[in-house]
Amino acid sequence: MTRAAATSGFVAGLVLLADALVVWGMTAGNYPWAANVFPGLAAIAITAFGLWVIACPAAGLEEAEPLSLQAVLWVAALLPLLYLAGFRIGLPLYALVYALAKRTGVLIALALAAGVALLIEVMFVRILRVPLEEGWIVERLM
Amino acid sequence: MWDSMLSAFGAVAQPGVIWAVASALPVGLLFGLLPGLSGLTALAVLIPFVYGMDGLQGLAFLLTAHAVVYTGGSVTAILLGIPGSPPNAATIIDGVPMRNKGLAGMAVGAAVTASAVGGLIGAAVLFVLLPVLRPVVMAFGPAETFVLAMMGLTFLAAVGTGSPAKGLFAGAFGIFLSFIGYEPVTGVPRYWFGSEYLLDGLRIIPIALGIFAIPELLALAAGRSLARQQGPLPGKQMWEGARAVFRHFGLSARSAGIGAVIGIIPGVGGETAPFVAYAAAKQGDREPERFGTGVVEGVIAPESANNAKEGGALVPTLAFGVPGSAGMALLLGAFLVLGLQPGPEFLRLHLDIGMALVLVLAVANLFAAAIMLLLTPALARVVTLPPALLVPVLMALVTLGAYSVANDMRDVVATFAFGALGVAFVHFGLNRATFLLGFVLGPLVERYLTISLNIFGPSFLLRPIVLVLIALTVLGLAAPRLRRAWRRRARA
Numbered sequence: 181m182t183r184a185a186a187t188s189g190f191v192a193g194l195v196l197l198a199d200a201l202v203v204w205g206m207t208a209g210n211y212p213w214a215a216n217v218f219p220g221l222a223a224i225a226i227t228a229f230g231l232w233v234i235a236c237p238a239a240g241l242e243e244a245e246p247l248s249l250q251a252v253l254w255v256a257a258l259l260p261l262l263y264l265a266g267f268r269i270g271l272p273l274y275a276l277v278y279a280l281a282k283r284t285g286v287l288i289a290l291a292l293a294a295g296v297a298l299l300i301e302v303m304f305v306r307i308l309r310v311p312l313e314e315g316w317i318v319e320r321l322m
Numbered sequence: 323m324w325d326s327m328l329s330a331f332g333a334v335a336q337p338g339v340i341w342a343v344a345s346a347l348p349v350g351l352l353f354g355l356l357p358g359l360s361g362l363t364a365l366a367v368l369i370p371f372v373y374g375m376d377g378l379q380g381l382a383f384l385l386t387a388h389a390v391v392y393t394g395g396s397v398t399a400i401l402l403g404i405p406g407s408p409p410n411a412a413t414i415i416d417g418v419p420m421r422n423k424g425l426a427g428m429a430v431g432a433a434v435t436a437s438a439v440g441g442l443i444g445a446a447v448l449f450v451l452l453p454v455l456r457p458v459v460m461a462f463g464p465a466e467t468f469v470l471a472m473m474g475l476t477f478l479a480a481v482g483t484g485s486p487a488k489g490l491f492a493g494a495f496g497i498f499l500s501f502i503g504y505e506p507v508t509g510v511p512r513y514w515f516g517s518e519y520l521l522d523g524l525r526i527i528p529i530a531l532g533i534f535a536i537p538e539l540l541a542l543a544a545g546r547s548l549a550r551q552q553g554p555l556p557g558k559q560m561w562e563g564a565r566a567v568f569r570h571f572g573l574s575a576r577s578a579g580i581g582a583v584i585g586i587i588p589g590v591g592g593e594t595a596p597f598v599a600y601a602a603a604k605q606g607d608r609e610p611e612r613f614g615t616g617v618v619e620g621v622i623a624p625e626s627a628n629n630a631k632e633g634g635a636l637v638p639t640l641a642f643g644v645p646g647s648a649g650m651a652l653l654l655g656a657f658l659v660l661g662l663q664p665g666p667e668f669l670r671l672h673l674d675i676g677m678a679l680v681l682v683l684a685v686a687n688l689f690a691a692a693i694m695l696l697l698t699p700a701l702a703r704v705v706t707l708p709p710a711l712l713v714p715v716l717m718a719l720v721t722l723g724a725y726s727v728a729n730d731m732r733d734v735v736a737t738f739a740f741g742a743l744g745v746a747f748v749h750f751g752l753n754r755a756t757f758l759l760g761f762v763l764g765p766l767v768e769r770y771l772t773i774s775l776n777i778f779g780p781s782f783l784l785r786p787i788v789l790v791l792i793a794l795t796v797l798g799l800a801a802p803r804l805r806r807a808w809r810r811r812a813r814a
Contacts, residue, residue: 187750191491198498201513215510218768222498229491240484240751247745251543255536258717259738263731267722275714282710292711296718303356308367310726 183244187237195230198223254278266315267304272297330677333378334685342375342383343682347689350387354394357531357716357723360407361391365652369659377660378675382682384656385636388649389441389683390690392628396433397694400621401426401704402716403538408530408758409628412596415755416613416620423616427698431563432618433625434694436574439567440626441687443578444585444633449680451586451637452669462587465782468770469791470587474594474763476795477601478756484614489753496760497767499524506769507776519732526593528724528736529761533754535720536741542709542716560698566618573603573619574626581627585634593762595631596624597755605801633683640664640676 202223205211233239261270272293279289304310314322333339346368353364364387372380395406400417413433420429478493502513503523514520567574577599584595603623604613613620638644643665645651657664662672669676694701704712724737747754774782782788 183750190746190750191752194491194495198495201498205512209512211510211512212508214508214772215505215512218764219498219501219512222494222501222764225494226491226498229487229494232487233485233491236485236487237750240488242484242751244749245541245544245546247540247749248544251540251545254543254713255540255717255741256738258721259735262721262734267725271714271718271721274717278714279710282708284708284710288711292714296715299715299718300722304722304726308359308363308726310722311729313725313731 183241184238187241188234191230191233191237195227198226262313262315264316266318267312268297268300268314269318270315271300326673326677329674330681333674333678334382334681336379338376338379339382339678339682342379343386343686343689346383346386347390347686347693350390350686351394351690351693353387354391354396354406354410355398357398357402357404357406357535357719359723359726360527361388361649362652363726364388364391365649365656369652369656372656372659375660377662378678380656380660381653381662381675381679384653385679385682386686388653389629389632389686392625392632393434393437393441393687393690393694396437396621396625396628397430397698397701400429400433401701402535404535404716404720405530408526408593408762409596409624411530411534411593411755411758412600412624413621413628414534415600415624416615416617419614419616420618420621425559425616427559428563428566428618429621430698430701431560431695432566432621433563434691434698435564435567436577436622436625437629438687438691439571439574440578440581441629441632441690442684443575443626444582444630445680445684445687446633447579447582447586447630448633448636448683449677452640452673452676452680461787463777463785464770464773465778465785466787466791467587468767468774468782469788469795470584471594471763471766471770473791473795473798474598474759475767476799477598477605478759484751484753488751489756492747492752492754493756493760496757496762497764500761500764501768506765507772519730519736523765524736524761525727525733526758526761527727528733529740530758531720531724532737532740532742533744533747533757535716536738537744537748539713539716539720540741540745542713545709560695563618563621564695567622570619570622573606574622576606577603577623577626578630581630582634584627585631586637594759594766595627597759597762599623599627602798605798608805629687633680636679636683640679641669643668 202216202219205219206216258270258274261274264270265273275296276289276293279292280286300312304312349368350361350364353359353361365384368384368387372383375383391407392409395410396413396417398404398406399410399413400421403414403418405411405414417429417433420426475493478490500523502520504511504521511521580599580602581595584598600620600623603619604610607613607619635650639650639654643654643663645654654664662668662675720737721734724733725731727733744754747757778785
């Protein structure tokens with residue numbers, strides 16, 4: 181599938197999503213009239229502009245770098261890691277593993293992880309007093 | 323009046339106030355540099371420190387930290403493609419293409435200098451309006467605020483680069499998502515599907531971080547470096563950027579004026595001002611199609627407006643005790659902590675403190691720019707760091723920034739979800755800035771139109787300021803076409 185065709189598909193999906201939500205709000209959601217007016221107007225605009233985009237999907241398409249599955253997995257992996265190990269362990273661990281995986285020297289990777297840990301401890305725990313998520317593993321152990 | 327001004331100069335020159343400004347400056351800049359930490363967070367963190375300070379000292383401390391956040395945020399927006407705070411998102415539109423051309427130093431120099439110029443103009447607006455601001459603020463009711471928000475919406479196509487259809491589509495989708503949660507007037511919850519998180523509506527910081535930062539991080543993780551260095555070193559470029567602000571001083575002053583006016587009106591929201599200034603700059607340019615490809619004017623306009631709006635936002639806070647923004651609401655709390663009661667009586671009894679705050683705002687903006695200009699050569703080198711070191715640090719800042727908005731892991735999940743949307747937007751050429759502008763303006767239009775109709779009926783459209791604003795909107799939309807027609811006729 182070409183990028184222009186994929187653009188049309190993506191836009192059509194968003195148009196259908198918005199229209200479906202508005203219809204749901206008017207029917208099954210049972211929202212009062214006043215609560216449906218603005219979402220309805222927005223959905224009309226989405227549909228109109230969406231059709232305009234679908235008519236010329238290639239307009240404004242610049243050369244894009246291809247998505248790397250490996251990069252997507254590296255970025256997405258942080259979310260489950262945070263749920264499991266929390267911020268204080270998860271983020272320095274992520275920094276260490278990421279740097280090592282990208283063939284950075286061990287000492288630099290360790291310094292990076294220590295720097296991230298220090299940033300969390302000083303800025304977010306001590307100064308901002310943010311009650312950071314401990315993570316599933318730490319909560320089970322405590 | 324002049325007595326108050328002289329007294330204000332004396333008060334600001336006190337060592338305690340100078341110390342307060344000097345200590346708050348790096349804090350505000352640091353909060354700006356770190357993605358997700360806004361001026362609001364800076365104020366929330368610093369308020370406990372003002373206990374025990376005298377009135378002006380405490381206010382100078384807080385106002386300085388709050389006012390310079392956007393100066394720091396512009397640097398992150400340009401160098402990393404991640405808005406330091408949501409209002410810096412407009413700077414990304416031209417700041418990142420400039421960085422990609424190897425002009426990071428110039429973009430940062432222009433942004434920081436424009437921030438200072440904007441901050442000074444905002445302070446000047448506050449100074450001029452302080453004695454006469456009651457009728458000015460009273461003139462803006464819900465009807466005028468609605469028309470201003472609509473004016474912002476008409477700029478959606480102008481903010482977008484590339485295809486206008488895609489800009490408008492992204493903006494409309496942003497508006498639609500802003501309707502999730504409680505309806506502002508009747509309080510009916512919409513599209514929340516039993517999720518307590520959606521009941522309060524989506525939060526802007528996870529959205530801004532997701533749609534701008536995650537695509538950038540993915541590109542970095544794929545091995546792309548942030549900049550291809552070309553031309554002179556960042557330090558030399560920086561001065562070119564600073565000079566560009568004075569070369570385009572008219573643009574800077576106009577954008578700052580837009581920022582100050584939007585700041586004055588309670589409820590319009592600080593995120594709107596830089597986008598409106600950007601759109602006005604683009605529409606007013608002879609070659610608007612250059613915008614979005616990395617032109618310095620596209621950095622100057624939003625950054626001038628960003629800092630100017632803080633001076634404007636102080637106007638209703640001081641005059642009526644009505645905060646012009648969420649940050650000003652916290653500042654209002656600090657006034658009370660320090661034993662001062664803003665409102666009409668405040669200006670009668672403490673005009674000298676009001677004037678002193680104007681001076682603090684001006685001084686803070688100047689010093690913030692000086693500090694950032696000194697740091698720019700070092701900061702601009704961040705873009706040359708290997709992605710293996712940048713990715714984990716930025717991922718940490720983005721997730722922590724999103725989480726600390728409300729100490730809620732679901733905000734981190736939302737950041738990743740909007741990250742996926744951002745990646746799709748980039749891939750399909752849809753404009754992320756118009757999406758964010760739509761998201762900010764949607765609830766304003768809904769709230770103020772409903773209130774205006776309830777109070778005035780449809781005749782609210784005939785109010786004098788409303789008519790002027792409608793005329794300005796039409797003129798703004800028609801100006802590029804009129805100019806082109808004019809030029810064609812002149813050539814013929």
